[in-house]
Amino acid sequence: MRKRFSSIRYVFIHSHLSGLFTTMVTLLAILLSVYVLAEPDWLTASGIFLFIALYLFLGLIISLYTGFTSSGNMKSRLDSISVLITQFANGNYNSSVRFEEDDEITRIGNELNELGKKLLDQVKSLQRMADEKAEFAKSAHKSAVIEERQRLARDLHDAVSQQLFALTMMSEAAVKQLEKNPQIAKTQMEEVAASALQAQTEMRALLLHLRPVHLSGEPLTKGIHNLVNELRQKSQLNFKVEMDEELALSETTEEHVFRIVQESLSNILRHANAKEVNLNVSQRSKELFIHIRDDGKGFDITNNTDKKTSYGLKTMRERSEELGGTFTIRSNKDEGTYIDIRIPC
Template sequence: MRDRDELREVSAAVLAVTAHLSVREVLQTILTSARRLLDARYAALGVPDRSGGFGEFLADGLTDEQWRAIGPPPKQHGVLGQMLCSPEAVRLADIRTHPQFGWWPRAHPELTDFLGMPIVDGDEILGEIFLANKQSPGGFTAEDEELLRLLAGHAAIAIVNARLYERSRELSIMEERNRIARELHDAVTQKLFSLRLTAEAAATVVERDPARGAAQLATVRQLAAEAVEELHAVLIGLRPVDLAGDGLDAALRKQADLLDRVHKATVTFTGTPVPRLTAAREETVYRIAQEALHNALRHGEPTTVSVDLAARDGRVVLTVADDGRGFDPGARAQAARRLGLASMRERASAAGGSLRVRSAPGSGTTVRLEVPAGE
């Protein structure tokens, strides 16, 4: 019967490692199981921090009143500090005979027989688990030591998993920050740039030609509203506002028409029917088109900019070309242009596509993107 109960306890501890519980709950389950299985009066588990203390310190076998009376968690000294320096177990008939033993706080229970086990992952000691005051006669045995080593191994799994989850969460936060920065640069910056130019044009003609000034102010209002919508979409991770309507070709045509009205350069769109892409690829094509248009109008000083969308050999091809002053792709570009080019390449790669930028001083710039039309 005892063997069956031990099996259930070990099973509960192992399952706790894989259940959707916090690491503290998992470690507490393992600690409680260890104390019951090895028939100890007290048990504790510590995960050290980098300040000489323990970032996590759990105890079992104490009442809440006893725990509060003991005071703050221990530091990394004495026997506990020694266990963090060696992967070997510590098994003693009386802990007070250990050469590193110091003492304990006034309210701390008196410990005698002791079994301590480092929690190890490879060559790294992640923490320690220890039991004290065996309640059955004879003290802790070699079998007890092996069982505690098994449970310490499961505690190591829980701690490593928690670290991996935390690193994954940090990476997700960094990726989200990068996404927002990229979206702000690709979408909102272009709208604000166009808005600024239109506002400046309206200011110069509003007194001389009120009707024309009023038309340009209406465009300013439209651009401002669209910038707010784009910003909202970026912050909550929605698809671009224009794509939520009639699809990619209609969104690109609308973008080209708007920029044609706002800028001195003639901006045109030509396109043939293309198959519907996945939402991620549609957004990739749209954002790269935005960035290419933004770069051409802001940096290239062109007289014409053309946007072409077509389907060829199972791929959707976007081409944005201008007759502006161009640039040397091999030279060190302006920071804004470098960010824009890097953003386009990252997007194209993530969508399984390819991007080519062809330019030379005085010869304009052509951006060509190809993405698979299928899944």
């Protein structure tokens, strides 16, 4: 109730009533002064109070009506500005207001419109920088691939190739000793088997470096489904996944979102002790919405001492903000964790 009576409409009405009260007191003082000092025949005490009563009655009606109607336009304009600020807070920087009047409120509205344009330009700049960063990452990845190939070639030559050459020499020597000295041939064949096992181990170790760790050109939805299916096989978590299958996102945005989802699911798997995970990825209007919820043990956000969890949350927040989005997390002990991310598309 107190908040309601502090609105702009009631401020206007209060100002009109204050003016009415001041005018009434002034008139009453003047009339009483004339009645006491001059004592004219036409002025009586009952006439004074009747006049003041009528004046107060009509003044109340006029003040209430005038205050209510005159504040309507200003209240509407202030509400428009409040809605615009809320839109900016939610990342909708395309919103704007238009006023016909030429006053201070119109000037504030125009300045907010300019602020929205600057914020929109900053979001576009952030996304452009993210695209450029992705291009640099691709170039670095190509260089890393070339360097890795050279390293693998050296390892193949230094390890597997040398061991295969040694296998050839030992097997030839074993064949020559087979009829002359079977015992020596047997010992040499055992050495051949051990060397073959060592070569096989070296080859497996080299092949581990060739496993893919990125989206590898797959759509975001397929990459997330593959990630969830892999976690289903390795854990007892119950996943509920809802995703828009047709997401219009840039390659950079898809890579960041995939990493965010990957990091959040990794945190849940390692720290939350949860039984169920809800993942929702949807695109509405010009925004991408990501909601991740678990029913785990939760934690105190204001006093989180787990460095690994803190680092993961920091990484997810940085990736979201790098795309011009917002990252929100809510969690309490024994009440699970909720993550909401909004990214402009």
